[in-house]
Structures are given as structure tokens and as C-alpha cells.
Amino acid sequence: MKIYTKSGDKGETSLVYGIRVPKHSARVEAYGSCDEANSSIGLALSLLPEAEEWDDLRRVFHIVQTKLFHVGAELATPEGKKVGWPIQDEDVTFLEQQIDALDAALPPLANFVLPGGHPAAAAFHVARTVSRRAERKAVLVAEHEQVNSAVLKYLNRLSDYLFVVTRFVNQQTGRVEPNLHE
Numbered sequence: 017m018k019i020y021t022k023s024g025d026k027g028e029t030s031l032v033y034g035i036r037v038p039k040h041s042a043r044v045e046a047y048g049s050c051d052e053a054n055s056s057i058g059l060a061l062s063l064l065p066e067a068e069e070w071d072d073l074r075r076v077f078h079i080v081q082t083k084l085f086h087v088g089a090e091l092a093t094p095e096g097k098k099v100g101w102p103i104q105d106e107d108v109t110f111l112e113q114q115i116d117a118l119d120a121a122l123p124p125l126a127n128f129v130l131p132g133g134h135p136a137a138a139a140f141h142v143a144r145t146v147s148r149r150a151e152r153k154a155v156l157v158a159e160h161e162q163v164n165s166a167v168l169k170y171l172n173r174l175s176d177y178l179f180v181v182t183r184f185v186n187q188q189t190g191r192v193e194p195n196l197h198e
Contacts, residue, residue, distance in 0.1 A: 032093040032100075042157045043091055049150035050088035053174070054081050056146050060139035065189065073181070076114055083107050084174065087167050091154060095161040103166040111173040118180045122187060127195035129179075133186035140185060144178035147171060 028036045061077055064070045086101040093099045131141035151171035157163050186193045 032089065032097065035094045042153065042160070043094075046150060046153035046157050047088040047091040049146060049153050050084055050091065050171075053143055053146040053150050054084045054088070056139065056143035057081055057084070057178075060136050060143050063134075063136035063139050064185070065136075069188070073184075079110070080174070080177070083170065087150075087154075087170055090164055090167050091157065099164070103164060103170050105166050105169070108166055108169045108173055111170065111177050115173070115177050115180050118177075118184045122180070122183050127197045129183065130194035130196060131182070132194040133182070133191040134189040137182040137185040137189075137191065140178050140182045144175050144182065147175040147178060151175065 027039050057077060058081070061074060064073070083103065087103055089101060090099050090103060132138050151168065151174075154163060154168055154171055158168060183193060185191075
């Protein structure tokens with residue numbers, strides 16, 4: 017199988033089930049943003065220190081990245097077609113549990129946080145903003161077509177989780193968390 021197909025050379029691509037759409041369609045923008053968020057998470061993970069203390073976070077992110085791939089697959093599936101790996105409310109609950117666990121170990125927020133600190137934390141901030149874009153794009157699709165409500169919830173919680181991860185990484189690496197009033 018060749019990597020290139022040439023089928024997209026005229027500005028169209030295929031959704032799941034082979035339905036052709038313009039590359040600028042809302043669905044393509046939404047699942048493309050999920051792919052970008054997933055890649056950003058991968059970059060951020062690569063910047064974490066090589067130490068066993070990060071293994072739990074890496075395991076959680078393996079689940080998160082897999083689910084984010086599933087979110088993208090759902091958004092690439094045309095309305096009315098069967099989704100291979102549907103996102104469920106329990107996936108959202110998993111993220112909420114991860115948020116609560118990390119947040120419990122952090123000092124309360126006193127100021128607005130600026131992106132930065134440890135390189136991995138800064139990269140997780142980029143992933144957070146890309147996941148917010150994915151959410152906005154998914155909401156746009158949902159305005160015109162049926163979208164699983166768990167997909168929208170998942171993307172919303174993902175950006176919250178990534179925010180808490182940035183704070184956790186900065187705390188664990190001893191980096192000062194940049195904020196507006198420093």
C-alpha cells in the first residue's frame with residue numbers, strides 16, 4: 017500500500033465510509049484539530065523527564081490519546097453511519113477523575129496562569145489550546161449535524177485536564193508557575 021493516493025489532489029478527502037467532502041468542511045476541520053491536539057500531547061509527553069515518577073501520567077495519556085483518536089474517528093464518521101469506537105459518558109468521567117486526583121495535589125489557584133514553566137508544561141499548554149479549538153470545531157459540526165454529546169463533553173474536559181497537567185508538571189519539576197501578577 018502506498019502512502020499517497022492522489023485522491024485528495026483536488027481539495028477533497030474521504031470521511032469514514034468513503035463519503036467525499038471538501039478538505040475545508042467542518043467535519044474535516046474538527047477531526048483534524050483532534051489530530052493536532054493528539055500530536056501536541058505526544059510532543060509534550062516527549063519533553064517529560066525520563067523517570068519512573070512520570071509513568072502513571074504516561075499511562076493515563078496513553079488512554080487519553082487513544083480516546084482522542086476515537087473522538088476524531090467519530091467526527092470523521094458521517095451522520096447516520098455506525099461509529100466504530102463511540103465515546104461514552106464513562107470516558108468523560110475518567111477524565112474528571114484524573115482532573116480531581118491531580119488538582120487535589122496542587123495549591124489553589126490564586127492568579128491567572130500564563131503558559132510556560134517547564135518545557136513539557138508549556139507544550140501541554142499548546143495541546144490545551146489545540147483541544148479547545150477541536151471543541152469549537154466539533155460544536156460547529158453539532159450545530160448542523162448530529163454529534164454524540166459525549167464527544168463535546170470529552171473535548172471540554174480534555175482541555176481542563178491538560179490545564180491541570182500543566183500545573184502538575186510545573187509543580188513536580190520545581191518550576192515556578194508563571195502568572196499575571198509576577
